[in-house]
Amino acid sequence: MFSKKKLYLQLSFEDLYSLLDSHKLNVSDEYLVLQAVLNWVEYKPDQHVPDTCNTIESQKKLKTEKVHNTTTQVVQEHCLDDKSTMVTDKIVFSKAISNCLNKSDTEACQNKGKKISQSMSTNSAAENDRLYRFEVLLRRVRTSIISPTLLMNVLQHNSIKHNEKAKEIIVSAILNQTIYFKHGQWPKTGIYRESHEYGNYGICSLYRNGTFESLSYGETWNKMKSCPSLAHNVQLVAFENEIYAAGCQSATQTKSKLFVYANKWKEIVELPAKELYLASNENHIYITSVTENVIYRFDPKYADVNLIKFTEVPKGSVVTHVMSYRGYLLIFCTETVNGVQETAVHMLDLPAKSWTRLDNLNGPAKNIISFRNDDNHFVLQTNGNLWALNQSDGMFTFTLVKKLWALDHVLYGAVVFGEKLVIFYYKPDETKDSKACKVDNMFSQIKYWYTDEPCSSFIPAVLPKSYAKI
DSSP states (O other): OOOHHHHGGGOOHHHHHHHHTOTTOOOSOHHHHHHHHHHHHHOOTTSOOOGGGGSHHHHHHHHHHHHHOOHHHHTTTOEEOTTSSSEESSSOSSGGGTTTOOHHHHHHHHHHHHHHHHHHOSOHHHHTOHHHHHHHHHTTSOGGGSOHHHHHHHTTSHHHHTOHHHHHHHHHHHHHHHHTGGGTOOOGGGOOOTTSSEEEEEEEEETGGGEEEEEETTOOEEEOOOOTTOOEEEEEEEETTEEEEEEESSTTOSOOEEEEESSSEEEEEEOSOSSEEEEEETTEEEEEETTTTEEEEEOGGGTTTOEEEEEEOOTTOOEEEEEEETTEEEEEEEEEETTEEEEEEEEEETTTTEEEEEEEEESOOTTOEEEEOSSOEEEEOTTSEEEEEEEETTEEEEEEEEEOOSSOOEEEEEEEETTEEEEEEEOOSOOOOOOOSOBTTTBSEEEEEEESSOBOOBEEEEEEHHHHOO
C-alpha cells in the first residue's frame, strides 16, 4: 500500500503551489503550511520510498490515483503534527484542503503554478531542483501571520539560513507584524485564510442608525454591531485589532465622541470638535480637528485620561484628509491656484513636530483617500488621479501613476487584498463612467463597490471573525 506519510511530499511543484495559493486551504495554523514547504523542499524523490511502492501493482495503483484524483483528493488525508516535523494521519496539512478547492479553483491554481514553473528556467536540471523553487513556494505561505518567535526559530533551518532570499522573506514577515497589523493593514503575506479565526476586512459605517458593515476578502458584506451614537460625520481608524470611531448622533451636535469597538462599542471620551480626521502612527492615534486646525494625540493604552493637544496645523489650511506614513502625518488641504483647485500637502515629522511643505497635486483635495500595498503609499483623488508617494535622499514627492476614471466621484476609502484593489465610493445615480480594471505592476485587479447613501470613511482592519459579523 502506498504510504500516506510520503504522499504530499511527492506532489509536483505545480500541485503544491496550487494548494499554497488557495485562500480556502483549511489550516488552523499557518506554521503548519511553512513546515510542509520546508519538508517538501528537503525531500529527495530519488531516494528511499516505501518498499511497497516498488511493486508493479503498487506503482500501477499510484499512477491510477494520480490520473483520477484532483490535487485536493491526493493530499486530503495528510497533515503535520503540532510538534512540527512530519506528517501524521490525525490532523491535516492537506486534509486541510478537503472542502476547500473545487475543480475550477484547482485548475486555475495549477495553471498559475505551471506558468510560473515554465518561466523560472529552461534548464532541465534546475527545473527538477526543489531548492531552486523554494523561494517561489515560500512567497505563497502567509508568513506574516506566523508567530515572530516561531519565525525566529525558522531562520536557523538549513534551507533558510543558507538562502539569502528566503532569509529576507522571513525577516520581512517578522517586521511586518509591527509595521502593518498594529494599524489595521497587512502585506500580501498577511492575509488570513478562510479557515482562520481572524480575517482581513474593509470596514465602514452607514449613517443609517449607526449601522456598521464589513467587507471580507471574499467580497462578502456582513453587518456588524451598530452604534446609534455614531450616525453622522463618522471617521474610523484601526489599531491593534480594534476599531476607533469618532462621530456624533445628529447633524445638530457641535462635538463628537470617540468610541472603541472590540465586539461591542464603548464610549471613551468627548472630543472638542465635530469635523475630524483620524490616523494611527506608531503607538498613538492622531485626531485632526478641521475647525480648530489642531492635532490631538491619543494613547489607546490610557484611553480615559490621555487626550492631549499635540500641535497646530499650518495656518490657512482647510484639511480634507490625513494620511499616516512611517513617522509622519501628511495633511491634504484645498488650495486654489489661478482659479484652479489643487491639493496642498503638508508633512508633519512627528518626533520633531516640524512641518514640511510638499509640491501641490493637480486636482481637488476634497474627498481624497489614501491606502497602501507592499511597495507604495497611494492617494486617490475624486477625478481618478492615482498618485504614489516616493522618498529618496530625504526628499518626498508624489508621482502620477494613472488616471483611473474621468468623472468626479465622492470617495470613502480603499482596501488592498494582495494584488486586488477595492475602491468604495458614493454613486447616487446610474451615471456611467469607464473605470480602469488594473494598474500594471501594482494591482492586477481593481474592484469597485458603491453606495447611494452617506457613509463614513472605509478602512482596512484585521479583526477576529466574531467581531466582523453578527
